[in-house]
Amino acid sequence: MYDIFKLLLDNIHYPMWIKDPDLNYIFVNKSYVNLHNKKKENFIGLNTKDIFDNLISEEYNNLCSEVLEERKIVTKQLYIFNKYRECTIFPIVNDDNKLLAISGIVNDISNIKEKEEEIEVQKNLINQIIDTLPGEIFYKNKKHEYVYANEECKQFYKDKGINNIIGKTDLDINHNKVLAQKFINDDELIKNTKKSLQNDAVFEYKDGIKxxxxxxxxxxxxxxxxxNGIVGHSVNITDRKLAENRLKYLSYTDVLTGAYNRAYFDERTEELSKEKYLPVGIIMGDVNGLKLVNDTLGHLEGDKLLKLITKVLQEVCHKKCELCRIGGDEFVLLLPNTTQAECELIIKKIIKKCGEYKHKFIQLSISLGASIKESVYEDIYDIFKEAEDKVYRQKLLQEKSIQSSIMYSLRTGLQAKSAETEEHTERVVQDAIKIGKKLNLEIAELDELTIVAQLHDIGKIGISEDILLKAGKLTEEEFEIMKTHTEKGFRIVQASSELKNVAQGVLSHHERWDGSGYPRGLKGEEIPLLARIVCVVDAYDVMTNGRVYKKAMSKTEAIEELKRCSSKQFDPNITRVFLECLRESEFK
Incomplete structure (x- = not known):
């Protein structure tokens, strides 16, 4: 039997040896002999140090001593003879647990080690590649514990005070437990469906930054x-998200006023047609006087008016109210879950609030109308049309009083910004009426003459104060700008359909009898009568009362100037009549 076991050991593929307790070889098999390219007699009775160099023998003997002392199996990988070897040494004891010998089996693991090294190289390469990729990359096991994290992922949590996330779950490393639980719920969904998942997450910090x-x-x-686990990739999209939000804001926002725009209105009305928002209130508003302000004071002043109206509407609107500017002077308030009575109350508040604000030149005013969508079967655009119709009915009723208010405000504004005074206007009106009566004008014509006299220079409201109040002579360029006041005044007055004749008078009061005036170069009786009258009396009042750029002259000098310019600048007949009026006034 002994010989059989010896043959068995001798023919085992793995190199094997047996040593006595003094660590001398008592058996080596063929594979072990071949491994070292020696003969059996080169080993038997000898110690490792007798055969191999000091480094190898010391390594072997240390392992053997450990087995002798602790009576346990020891396995260690060694790099000897230019190859990786795995050496397993174990004690041989009898039934009485007496140590008889120790045995070692040597296994060539060079191929395995080479594979391991290759795997390690590939692993390091993959890790380096992963570390160069943008974003945080991680791997979790089935227990939701982090098993791997790339450098960026580790740094992400280090910046939040978590030095190590390996072996921890999202609940362990995130202050926001709601968000952490959502991550875990997502993982469970992936485990159950075996499908990938992508969504956005928001990390909020103490300083309010998202x-x-x-x-x-x-x-x-x-x-x-x-x-078996879940691999994840997290990318910071804050800049992109902010850009998207900004783009969305711009696409849905009126840049001038900050209110929502028409695109938002069209999209939102579709959503508000759903039953959960009913009843939906729509308040339509149309700003009064915007065209007049744009035409006379310029679009910058018109923009200021729109911003002021927007401020009023925003102050009155409650949180659920959405303000949209859908046209040049048109606004809409969208009010989900709102009754007609609530809409009417909001309209009253808006009207009251308008009275509390003051535009530079006109009283703030907006025509308003409300309508309610009660049923999902009603077309919301029909409801919008109802509100719009109410606005324009109200606008027709208010038009005359609004225009009168605007005219008064513009006249007051002109007096505030220029050398024009109420006394000058009153004198021009009185002198013009005297001439009109002398010419036997009808009452309606006298009324129109009064308005022309009152508003003849109203267009100067749209001229810069630097030009209006300049003490010296105007430059050629400045004078060209000044001349535009007749056209500006024409546009102001023309806003009222009842004042067409007055508008023509305002436009033409600087035309000259000889055709050398402006803006159209009219001649003689081509010039409207009302304009010819105002031309004479306005010139006389300026001559006798002066301006910042010109000293006043005596009445005698002014009369001589009227005579000199008769048939050139002034209508000779009107000049004659006015001189008669002056003589009569002096006589009285």
Missing amino acids: EYRQVAKKPILDKNGDV
């Missing part, structure tokens, strides 16, 4: 198709 991240996760399946 960080938007896009998180993509994919299940890792084993050979049986079961989920």
